[in-house]
Amino acid sequence: MKVLITGIDGYSGWPLALHLLGRGHEVVGVDNFVTRRRVREVGSWSATPIPSFARRRAVVRERLGKDVGFYRGDMTRWAFVRDVLERERPEAIVHLAEQRSAPYSMIDVHHAVATQVENLTGTLHLLYGMRECCPDAHLVKMGTMGEYGTPNVDIPEGFFEVEFRGRKDRLPFPRQAGSWYHWSKVFDSGDVMFASRIWGLKATDVMQGVIYGIRTPEITDDRLLTRFDFDETWGTALNRFIAQAVLGLPITPYGKGEQKRGFIALEDSMQSLRLAVEHPPTGPEYRVFNQFDAAYSVNELADLVVRVAGELGLSPRIEHPPDPRVEAEQHYYTPLHDHLLGLGYRRTRGLEEVVREIFRDLLRFRRRLEARRHVVMPTVQWRSPDSRAALAARAPSSPPPPPTGTGAPATEGPTA
Amino acid sequence: MKVLITGIDGYSGWPLALHLLGRGHEVVGVDNFVTRRRVREVGSWSATPIPSFARRRAVVRERLGKDVGFYRGDMTRWAFVRDVLERERPEAIVHLAEQRSAPYSMIDVHHAVATQVENLTGTLHLLYGMRECCPDAHLVKMGTMGEYGTPNVDIPEGFFEVEFRGRKDRLPFPRQAGSWYHWSKVFDSGDVMFASRIWGLKATDVMQGVIYGIRTPEITDDRLLTRFDFDETWGTALNRFIAQAVLGLPITPYGKGEQKRGFIALEDSMQSLRLAVEHPPTGPEYRVFNQFDAAYSVNELADLVVRVAGELGLSPRIEHPPDPRVEAEQHYYTPLHDHLLGLGYRRTRGLEEVVREIFRDLLRFRRRLEARRHVVMPTVQWRSPDSRAALAARAPSSPPPPPTGTGAPATEGPTA
Numbered sequence: 001m002k003v004l005i006t007g008i009d010g011y012s013g014w015p016l017a018l019h020l021l022g023r024g025h026e027v028v029g030v031d032n033f034v035t036r037r038r039v040r041e042v043g044s045w046s047a048t049p050i051p052s053f054a055r056r057r058a059v060v061r062e063r064l065g066k067d068v069g070f071y072r073g074d075m076t077r078w079a080f081v082r083d084v085l086e087r088e089r090p091e092a093i094v095h096l097a098e099q100r101s102a103p104y105s106m107i108d109v110h111h112a113v114a115t116q117v118e119n120l121t122g123t124l125h126l127l128y129g130m131r132e133c134c135p136d137a138h139l140v141k142m143g144t145m146g147e148y149g150t151p152n153v154d155i156p157e158g159f160f161e162v163e164f165r166g167r168k169d170r171l172p173f174p175r176q177a178g179s180w181y182h183w184s185k186v187f188d189s190g191d192v193m194f195a196s197r198i199w200g201l202k203a204t205d206v207m208q209g210v211i212y213g214i215r216t217p218e219i220t221d222d223r224l225l226t227r228f229d230f231d232e233t234w235g236t237a238l239n240r241f242i243a244q245a246v247l248g249l250p251i252t253p254y255g256k257g258e259q260k261r262g263f264i265a266l267e268d269s270m271q272s273l274r275l276a277v278e279h280p281p282t283g284p285e286y287r288v289f290n291q292f293d294a295a296y297s298v299n300e301l302a303d304l305v306v307r308v309a310g311e312l313g314l315s316p317r318i319e320h321p322p323d324p325r326v327e328a329e330q331h332y333y334t335p336l337h338d339h340l341l342g343l344g345y346r347r348t349r350g351l352e353e354v355v356r357e358i359f360r361d362l363l364r365f366r367r368r369l370e371a372r373r374h375v376v377m378p379t380v381q382w383r384s385p386d387s388r389a390a391l392a393a394r395a396p397s398s399p400p401p402p403p404t405g406t407g408a409p410a411t412e413g414p415t416a
Numbered sequence: 417m418k419v420l421i422t423g424i425d426g427y428s429g430w431p432l433a434l435h436l437l438g439r440g441h442e443v444v445g446v447d448n449f450v451t452r453r454r455v456r457e458v459g460s461w462s463a464t465p466i467p468s469f470a471r472r473r474a475v476v477r478e479r480l481g482k483d484v485g486f487y488r489g490d491m492t493r494w495a496f497v498r499d500v501l502e503r504e505r506p507e508a509i510v511h512l513a514e515q516r517s518a519p520y521s522m523i524d525v526h527h528a529v530a531t532q533v534e535n536l537t538g539t540l541h542l543l544y545g546m547r548e549c550c551p552d553a554h555l556v557k558m559g560t561m562g563e564y565g566t567p568n569v570d571i572p573e574g575f576f577e578v579e580f581r582g583r584k585d586r587l588p589f590p591r592q593a594g595s596w597y598h599w600s601k602v603f604d605s606g607d608v609m610f611a612s613r614i615w616g617l618k619a620t621d622v623m624q625g626v627i628y629g630i631r632t633p634e635i636t637d638d639r640l641l642t643r644f645d646f647d648e649t650w651g652t653a654l655n656r657f658i659a660q661a662v663l664g665l666p667i668t669p670y671g672k673g674e675q676k677r678g679f680i681a682l683e684d685s686m687q688s689l690r691l692a693v694e695h696p697p698t699g700p701e702y703r704v705f706n707q708f709d710a711a712y713s714v715n716e717l718a719d720l721v722v723r724v725a726g727e728l729g730l731s732p733r734i735e736h737p738p739d740p741r742v743e744a745e746q747h748y749y750t751p752l753h754d755h756l757l758g759l760g761y762r763r764t765r766g767l768e769e770v771v772r773e774i775f776r777d778l779l780r781f782r783r784r785l786e787a788r789r790h791v792v793m794p795t796v797q798w799r800s801p802d803s804r805a806a807l808a809a810r811a812p813s814s815p816p817p818p819p820t821g822t823g824a825p826a827t828e829g830p831t832a
Contacts, residue, residue, distance in 0.1 A: 078525055109494055109544035116540065117533050120603075124532065124596075128525035131801040152585035153578060160580055162569060162590075167748070169568035174578075174587040175606070180540075183610060187536075187603045190591070194599060198742040198798050326614040332583070382614050385547040 002026040003277055004088055006075060006126070007096035008068070009053050010035055012142070012211065012269065014226045016094060018218035019270040020277070021066050028069030028088050030097060035227075035234075038104065042391060044231035044375040047243065047365045048214060051223055059223045075122030082125075085133035092277045093130070094140045097122055098184070102146070102325075103233045103380040105181035107387050112180040119184040120191065127195040138280035139192065139203040140273060145262045145292060145335060147186045147207060149176030150328050155335035158205065158288025178327050179382070193286045200284035204276045208269065209262030209292025212238050213354040214361055216267045226266070228361070231375035238263075238301050240376050242355065245309040245316040246362045247373050254378070255323030257299035260333035262292025265349035275343045290337040293347050308355050312363070324378040418442040419693055420504055422491060422542070423512035424484070425469050426451055428558070428627065428685065430642045432510060434634035435686040436693070437482050444485030444504050446513060451643075451650075454520065458807060460647035460791040463659065463781045464630060467639055475639045491538030498541075501549035508693045509546070510556045513538055514604075518562070518595035518741075519649045519796040523803050528596040535600040536607065543611040554696035555608065555619040556689060561678045561708060561751060563602045563623060565592030566744050571751035574621065574704025594743050595798070609702045616700035620692045624685065625678030625708025628654050629770040630777055632683045642682070644777070647791035654679075654717050656792050658771065661725040661732040662778045663789050670794070671739030673715035676749035678708030681765035691759045706753040709763050724771050728779070740794040 003020050007013040008029025017027045031053065039045055051059070057068050069088070073080040075097045098119040099105065105115035123141070130137055148155045151174070160173050172193070175186040189205050196203045214228050229235040230243035241251045264272070272291045281287060302318050309316050323329060362369060379390040419436050423429040424445025433443045447469065455461055467475070473484050485504070489496040491513045514535040515521065521531035539557070546553055564571045567590070576589050588609070591602040605621050612619045630644050645651040646659035657667045680688070688707045697703060718734050725732050739745060778785060795806040 078529075109541065112544070113494075113537050113540050116536055116603075116607075120532055120536070121529050124525065124529050128528070128801050151587055153580040153583040153587075156580075162578065162580075164569040164572075164576055164578075167569040171567055171569075171590040172592065174590050176588065177606065177610065180607070180610075183603070183606050186606055187532075187599070190593065190599050190602055191532075191596070194593065194596075199801070385544050385615070 001092055001277065002028065002088065002090045004028050004030065004084070004090035004093045005096065006030045006093065007098065008070070009033055010096055011227050011229070013096045014056065015216045015219065015266060016270050016273055017068055018060070018224065019216060019274055021060070021064060021068070022218050023274060028090065030071050030073060030075070030084060032072065032074045039229060039234050042104070042231060042233045042375065044229065044234060044372050045368065046227035047230050047362055047368050048225040048228045049365070049368070050225070050227050055223065059221060063221055063224070075125055076118055078125050081129045082132065085129040089134045090137055092138045092140060092280065093126065094273060094277065095123065095126055096142050098142065099181065101234050102179035102181040105179055105184070106380050106382055107391060108385065115181050116184045116187065120187050123188045123191055127191060127201070130201060131195070131199045135199065135201065138277070139201060140276045141188065141192050141203060141205050143185045143189050143205050143207045144182060145207045145209045145290060146182040147175045147177050147189060148173065148335065149178060150331040150333055151176065152332050155290070157290045157336055157339050178325065196284060196286035202281045202284060203286045204281070205286065205288045206273070206276065207288060207290045209264045210236050210238070211264055211266050211269045212236070212351065213266035213349065213358065215357060216270055230369065231372065232378045233380065237298055238305070241302055241305040242358050242362055243369050244376055245305055245314050246359070246366055247369055247376070249316070249373070249376060250319040251302050251305055251316050252319050252321050252377065253298040253302045254321060254325065256329035257302065257320060258297050258330040259327060260295050260297045260331065262290070262295050262335055263351065264291060264293040265354050267349050268293055268347055271348065272340050272345055275340060275345055279343050287339070289339045290335050291340060292335070292337055294351070295333055295335070296351065304352060304355055308352070308359055312359055321378065324381045326382045417508055417693065418444065418504065418506045420444045420446065420500070420506035420509045421512065422446045422509065423514065424486070425449055426512055427643050427645070429512045430472065431632045431635065431682060432686055432689055433484055434476070434640065435632060435690055437476070437480055437484070438634050439690060444506065446487050446489060446491070446500060448488065448490045455645060455650050458520070458647060458649045458791065460645065460650060460788050461784065462643035463646050463778055463784050464641040464644045465781070465784070466641070466643050471639065475637060479637055479640070491541055492534055494541050497545045498549065501545040505550045506553055508554045508556060508696065509542065510689060510693065511539065511542055512558050514558065514600070515597065517650050518597040521595055521597035521600070522796050522798055523807060524801065531597050532600045532603065536603050539604045539607055543607065543617070546617060547611070547615045551615065551617065554693070555617060556692045557604065557608050557619060557621050559601045559605050559621050559623045560598060561623045561625045561706065562598040563591045563593050563605060564589065564751070565594060566747040566749055567592065568748050571706065573706045573752055573755050594741065612700065612702035618697045618700060619702045620697070621702065621704045622689070622692065623704060623706045625680045626652050626654070627680055627682050627685045628652070628767065629682035629765065629774065631773060632686055646785065647788065648794045649796065653714055654721070657718055657721040658774050658778055659785050660792055661721055661730050662775070662782055663785055663792070665732070665789070665792060666735040667718050667721055667732050668735050668737050668793065669714040669718045670737060670741065672745035673718065673736060674713050674746040675743060676711050676713045676747065678706070678711050678751055679767065680707060680709040681770050683765050684709055684763055687764065688756050688761055691756060691761055695759050703755070705755045706751050707756060708751070708753055710767070711749055711751070712767065720768060720771055724768070724775055728775055737794065740797045742798045
């Protein structure tokens with residue numbers, strides 16, 4: 001199958017390309033390298049050294065004997081999106097090319113607007129492009145479990161049967177997102193659902209849980225590694241906790257730490273996206289998959305990290321800073337996730353073994369963590385309309401020593 | 417009370433300014449005159465001649481002895497929005513400055529993107545500006561009943577009690593909008609709800625029904641008239657039906673014509689907005705008002721227009737063209753609307769008397785309708801990704817005769 005991956009240079013996009021190539025699919029990608037730039041903007045970088053995209057493609061040719069098609073460009077440019085779809089006419093499109101950080105969207109008004117405008121515009125361009133150039137293609141669009149928030153009832157997969165004042169209907173499950181970023185994903189979902197309705201497009205809307213891990217079976221070479229973000233803005237809680245343990249810093253679940261979320265291993269997220277791609281709706285349909293494997297609280301993650309760190313001779317302590325977000329710190333959380341199981345999804349990686357694997361990798365790239373140790377603690381505050389000053393002030397007064405050896409900064413530039 | 421009206425030059429904004437002035441409030445407005453430009457873009461104009469905004473203000477000074485504060489500018493410019501809020505520090509803000517046409521948003525990809533990006537950006541700027549400059553102000557934000565779509569259950573005011581799989585919660589009522597424009601309003605609602613939650617802002621989200629009428633008690637002079645759009649893009653179904661009757665054209669309910677919507681007279685919409693302004697939440701709160709008076713089907717509107725036309729010696733016939741929209745043509749429709757009644761809302765104008773009044777006005781401005789008679793029938797198709805050619809092709813091959821007397825085009829330019 002010919003699959004277009006938007007955001008192919010990203011954390012999920014790159015391993016997905018490798019996974020789909022390994023399954024015999026043809027892969028074409030699009031990226032504007034904005035995540036690389038924006039991680040630099042907040043003074044951070046990937047713990048794993050990331051080669052330029054051109055180098056990534058060369059390694060794929062060398063190791064797999066296969067080529068990845070690529071277009072450098074921006075989804076907010078209509079002519080670019082239409083041109084790619086017209087030339088390639090993919091059978092499936094996995095749309096990952098979005099600003100994906102909640103804290104980044106909360107920095108100030110400009111980051112809020114950029115997040116919502118870019119995400120929404122890219123998705124609209126893709127929908128119109130599909131309608132015009134490949135109306136039978138299947139769109140697999142990346143959403144987030146965070147669209148639902150934390151309601152006091154079970155969370156179904158997109159739709160639920162409602163009884164209200166004596167009548168019944170099947171309705172979209174209400175969304176209660178927790179950041180401008182999460183709302184941008186809600187907006188995308190609305191637009192995709194509507195486009196599917198008016199134009200008969202086939203779409204799978206993936207409510208993605210938090211992904212953990214750096215490796216998939218296809219990553220057989222350090223030069224094929226995907227990125228690992230550990231700063232407050234781009235890193236997940238689990239990533240930051242492991243980085244803190246490696247750096248000898250306290251592990252910092254925000255607030256009470258009883259915030260629960262759905263999680264899935266990188267490898268199993270790739271499995272899930274591939275299952276969605278290989279099992280498209282047979283006709284016009286908008287369907288929703290809750291794509292996670294198990295739910296954990298932030299405290300459970302912290303305890304696990306402490307335990308695994310102990311095995312490695314590290315002894316981090318746990319501290320609870322005030323929660324910079326506005327969210328329930330203790331709540332009910334029971335999302336359903338049957339659709340992927342129905343397509344044959346099986347867990348291949350559990351949380352604990354992946355945490356061990358991440359520790360092993362981060363210990364190898366410890367110098368890259370050391371050089372950016374000031375980026376782990378939160379400065380972006382949900383209650384503040386402008387966190388730019390706090391973000392700028394956290395930089396060490398003297399710049400970090402230039403790292404040498406593995407992962408010199410030059411390897412992370414968008415030189416593809 | 418000092419009230420800022422964004423979109424003060426618009427169909428609702430202008431009579432709201434007059435109404436609030438009449439109630440003794442101080443009024444400051446913002447507009448970029450984009451609706452005037454965009455109505456010209458689709459080859460139409462207001463049936464009522466609309467003076468420049470500078471002239472409108474002069475007439476207000478002459479007739480009411482009062483001044484309307486005014487800033488010309490665009491809500492998508494952050495510096496402009498912040499500057500206005502910083503100077504004025506209003507106690508209430510009625511946010512009407514949005515692209516408000518569903519068909520306009522469906523013309524093509526560019527109109528879709530412009531609608532969603534402008535509406536969302538303006539609202540985000542306003543929210544950040546309030547947080548920074550006037551966090552105790554009360555935002556009255558214009559939404560639409562169309563956000564809810566036409567579910568098979570009653571439609572509550574924003575939130576409802578849900579029982580799902582044995583547990584209960586109060587959740588936002590699901591939105592199922594029917595155009596890119598309607599989705600943009602859903603997105604605004606999400607952002608306002610979220611801003612209220614994280615920053616404690618006071619907000620009333622008005623799910624506005626379709627408004628009918630040109631006149632309010634404060635419009636005592638033709639020079640104070642608000643606009644009346646009758647083209648397929650900017651005019652409501654009722655407006656188009658009355659224009660068709662006056663022009664001797666068939667009246668054209670789309671499809672089966674059993675689409676039901678909530679309606680309210682212009683004067684009563686102004687009453688409702690004023691009630692919201694004068695009764696703000698006492699503390700941080702996001703509340704939703706369903707702002708309509710009664711629900712009618714499109715066929716009921718058509719029948720009423722035929723009956724009133726008959727009284728005036730006109731005898732239009734009814735035709736049912738295929739529905740250019742994608743919508744249920746027969747459906748359940750029972751929205752609730754108790755909140756405004758609780759604040760003292762009482763209907764002052766019924767549909768039939770307002771339809772008579774509109775006929776009287778349109779007969780006076782008949783030459784302005786005649787000059788644009790080609791704009792009434794639908795060309796923008798929901799199922800097509802690009803209706804520009806159809807829209808352009810409907811213009812008469814020879815340009816319409818330049819109208820003389822009342823309502824020369826020059827009076828509608830943004831010369832304020």
